[in-house]
Amino acid sequence: MLFNEKVVLGIIQKVGDQEVVLSVQGEKVTVPLSEEDAKELHQYVQVQENWLVPIHTETHELFLEHENPWNEEDMEELIKISQSQEVSSDK
Secondary structure, three states: OOOOOOEEEEEEEEEOOOEEEEEEOOEEEEEEOOHHHHHHHHHHHHHHOOOEEEEEOOOOOEOOOOOOOOOHHHHHHHHHHHHHHHHHHHO
16 A cells, blocks of 8 residues: 555644545645544544554545554654655656
8 A cells, every 4th residue: 555656644634523634745635524434534543643644645545544553753764755755746
């Protein structure tokens, strides 16, 4: 999943009952949520204990996995890679 160039880490900025607001490659992205998706995302945030979520850049599909929690410190390297790709694509 993470080895797909269209899947990046989004930073959750706000979780509501009907939508989630993320920062994806420096852009604000609002993803509408069903009631069930909102509950799943709230659970994901509690289990993961961080605000990073893999998101498909074109479909805005969220990949919520509870079994293997992301360690925010381990993800720092991936965030730097994502940001460096963002800078290179801007040039």
